[in-house]
Amino acid sequence: MRHWLQGPHRTLGWVLAAAGLFLVLAGMGHLLGVSARLAEEIEPRPRRAVVFLVWIGLFHILGGLLHLAAARGVARGEPHARALSAAGAAVVASYAVPVLPVVFEKPNLLSLGPVAHLLIQAVLVSLLVRAGLSRRPPAA
Numbered sequence: 147m148r149h150w151l152q153g154p155h156r157t158l159g160w161v162l163a164a165a166g167l168f169l170v171l172a173g174m175g176h177l178l179g180v181s182a183r184l185a186e187e188i189e190p191r192p193r194r195a196v197v198f199l200v201w202i203g204l205f206h207i208l209g210g211l212l213h214l215a216a217a218r219g220v221a222r223g224e225p226h227a228r229a230l231s232a233a234g235a236a237v238v239a240s241y242a243v244p245v246l247p248v249v250f251e252k253p254n255l256l257s258l259g260p261v262a263h264l265l266i267q268a269v270l271v272s273l274l275v276r277a278g279l280s281r282r283p284p285a286a
Contacts, residue, residue, distance in 0.1 A: 155277050159221025162213045162231055165270060169210025169238065177203035202241055209238035213270075220274070228274050235267040242267075 180199045184191065212234030219227025242264040249257040 155223055156221045158273055158277050159217045161273065162220055162270065163217035165266065166210040166213030166215075166217060166234070169206045169213065169234075171210075173203045173206025173208075173210060176206060205237055205241040209234045209241075209267075212237060220277070231274055232271060235271050238263050238267045 177200065180196075180203065184196065212230050216227040216230035216234065220231060242260040245260045246264075249260055
């Protein structure tokens with residue numbers, strides 16, 4: 147029985163799968179935590195604050211799903227997989243970059259998240275570039 151992550155870039159596929167799973171679980175945890183906190187509040191928050199918090203969770207989930215979708219293709223060396231993973235990294239970066247000014251203005255323990263996500267995505271993209279997946283489909 148063949149494993150679903152077989153191929154020349156198997157380790158990179160595992161790294162992408164782990165990062166994707168982490169992002170999906172973090173996004174789901176974020177949404178559950180936001181929901182629980184909003185349910186406990188007596189005075190409702192402004193709508194834009196709630197939308198922003200939900201937006202963060204959804205971006206985590208979307209970026210993670212793109213990494214999970216790319217993991218198998220990266221392990222096999224398929225050219226479309228690099229684009230999928232780059233899209234996942236771009237989704238996560240598009241959440242992290244706009245939050246950075248707030249992070250550096252009022253640093254605290256929770257502000258490490260966006261910085262860590264941005265650094266991890268940069269490492270993933272550099273690993274994909276170093277792997278040198280071809281733009282051509284693999285020979286049959």
